[in-house]
Amino acid sequence: MTRAALHWFRDDLRLADNPGLAAATAHGPTLCLYILDEGGERRRLGGASRWWLAQSLRALSASLRERGAELVVMRADPADLLPKLVAEAGIDLVTWSRRYEAAAIALDRDLKETLVGAGVTVRSFNSHLLNEPWQVSSKLGEPMKVFTPYWRAARAKGEPAAPEPAPQRILPLPLPRALARAAVDLTDLALEPARPDWAGGLRAEWTPGEAGAAERLGDFLSGSLGGYGEGRNRPDCVSTSRLSPHLRFGEIGPRQIWHACQTASAAGMAAGGASDIDKFLSEIGWREFSYHLLFYNPELATKNYNARFDAFPWAPETQALKRWQRGQTGYPLVDAGMRELWATGWMHNRVRMVVASFLIKHLLIDWRQGEDWFWDTLVDADPASNAASWQWVAGSGADAAPYYRIFNPVTQGEKFDPRGDYVRRWVPELADLDDAAIHTPWQASASALRDAGVSLGETYPMPVIDLAFGRQRALDALASVSGETVLSR
Numbered sequence: 001m002t003r004a005a006l007h008w009f010r011d012d013l014r015l016a017d018n019p020g021l022a023a024a025t026a027h028g029p030t031l032c033l034y035i036l037d038e039g040g041e042r043r044r045l046g047g048a049s050r051w052w053l054a055q056s057l058r059a060l061s062a063s064l065r066e067r068g069a070e071l072v073v074m075r076a077d078p079a080d081l082l083p084k085l086v087a088e089a090g091i092d093l094v095t096w097s098r099r100y101e102a103a104a105i106a107l108d109r110d111l112k113e114t115l116v117g118a119g120v121t122v123r124s125f126n127s128h129l130l131n132e133p134w135q136v137s138s139k140l141g142e143p144m145k146v147f148t149p150y151w152r153a154a155r156a157k158g159e160p161a162a163p164e165p166a167p168q169r170i171l172p173l174p175l176p177r178a179l180a181r182a183a184v185d186l187t188d189l190a191l192e193p194a195r196p197d198w199a200g201g202l203r204a205e206w207t208p209g210e211a212g213a214a215e216r217l218g219d220f221l222s223g224s225l226g227g228y229g230e231g232r233n234r235p236d237c238v239s240t241s242r243l244s245p246h247l248r249f250g251e252i253g254p255r256q257i258w259h260a261c262q263t264a265s266a267a268g269m270a271a272g273g274a275s276d277i278d279k280f281l282s283e284i285g286w287r288e289f290s291y292h293l294l295f296y297n298p299e300l301a302t303k304n305y306n307a308r309f310d311a312f313p314w315a316p317e318t319q320a321l322k323r324w325q326r327g328q329t330g331y332p333l334v335d336a337g338m339r340e341l342w343a344t345g346w347m348h349n350r351v352r353m354v355v356a357s358f359l360i361k362h363l364l365i366d367w368r369q370g371e372d373w374f375w376d377t378l379v380d381a382d383p384a385s386n387a388a389s390w391q392w393v394a395g396s397g398a399d400a401a402p403y404y405r406i407f408n409p410v411t412q413g414e415k416f417d418p419r420g421d422y423v424r425r426w427v428p429e430l431a432d433l434d435d436a437a438i439h440t441p442w443q444a445s446a447s448a449l450r451d452a453g454v455s456l457g458e459t460y461p462m463p464v465i466d467l468a469f470g471r472q473r474a475l476d477a478l479a480s481v482s483g484e485t486v487l488s489r
């Protein structure tokens, strides 16, 4: 029997450290396939993610071509397409990297059953995580609910396997003639915005694809890893790796990041010391923990992890949500973050926490509205990390920040953007205010505002809500569902 393989690319858009691709190409001529599947139960990708996906597929296609293969792209229901394709092409091995959302798991399970029933070998692999959700558990064998013991247990498992290099050459398996017409050009997928083309800021900021991810990692290890433990809180400098969208689409995997940290450190090439590396890897640990939570709580993006929050008295829909989305709340740090998100598809973690807390607590808007907006606008919108992080800020999640921890956008700005550089970059109409007023324009004197060319209510909005009022309203709302009275602190 001739040997022929198919590797189905999904959230593993890379050649190196891709064990499914390696197994397929070692088996025989390989069909490299990506399917855009928008019909099933899986959540449709948001706009920024669709843009990223288009660039990433383009990069993957070019790397495959350099190694002799083609990326075949189709828009289809995988449950229909794959059995037909495998039969037509005489494929006897199908490989893929595992996914962890309930709808994807169900699809993969059913498909595997069908293919195996047809005599095809199906092999699935882990390329997305250091540890798959079921590999870490409490001493009683139960899912973990608290990050610190989770991460301790994960680290106790030892070093992750060393990443495999990319295959040098790939023997291509041509698409059978009967299905050739089902293949589409990337542009036919209409993943990128046309009119209006809002992606200019994304293009300027990012280089999607495996090579772009490797470059980001290299720059980080020799740059902002130094002092990461402290610096990671500063949105006014490049203080973190910005690897999140690359990880989201599997252009790089956590095993590669882990080993690159160790190698750079051993070679004296890492800008940071052991504590910076530990802190950085523990952030990768939060990503792992989020997948652990998602796997055991498939409705993490829509349902309160802590059911006590089901009765939470959210405020009725107002214009406030729109003002938050557009970066027009009148609080400079919040507005800077929301505008950075709109322009680049990304926002610094510290600012994500501040804008999320402001929406949920000061504006009393259901965290799901914020999660949804981030899902549409983030290039790193991730089914696990986005949902887990929103629930973390809301206080409804696992190991969450207590609901009564309410970030004050003014003091957060003064602490983490002390000279106002971040605000000046993203809220240019405030650029000429002096440092003392940059986070509180409504408190500036009339002459300071005039000198800076700021006219409140015209060139920049008045605050959408009074902070003390919003804070107390949030605490009262909490008391109504928990019976806890939290004194203002």
Ligand SMILES: Cc1cc2nc3c(=O)[nH]c(=O)nc-3n(C[C@H](O)[C@H](O)[C@H](O)COP(=O)(O)OP(=O)(O)OC[C@H]3O[C@@H](n4cnc5c(N)ncnc54)[C@H](O)[C@@H]3O)c2cc1C
Binding pocket: 232, 240, 241, 242, 243, 244, 245, 247, 248, 280, 283, 284, 285, 286, 287, 288, 290, 347, 348, 349, 350, 352, 353, 356, 374, 378, 380, 381, 382, 383, 385, 386, 387, 389, 390, 393
């Ligand atoms: C409300 C809210 C929503 C978020 N939504 C997402 C999301 O959709 N996708 C996403 O990847 N991250 C999300 N995060 C987590 C975090 O903000 C981003 O991962 C981080 O800002 C990405 O920047 P970086 O790559 O420079 O991070 P670095 O500091 O360089 O961290 C390295 C990697 O660790 C992971 N990581 C870091 N912090 C976290 C965290 N708190 N939770 C989970 N993983 C983390 C990311 O994969 C990141 O790339 C969210 C945080 C909040 C508060």
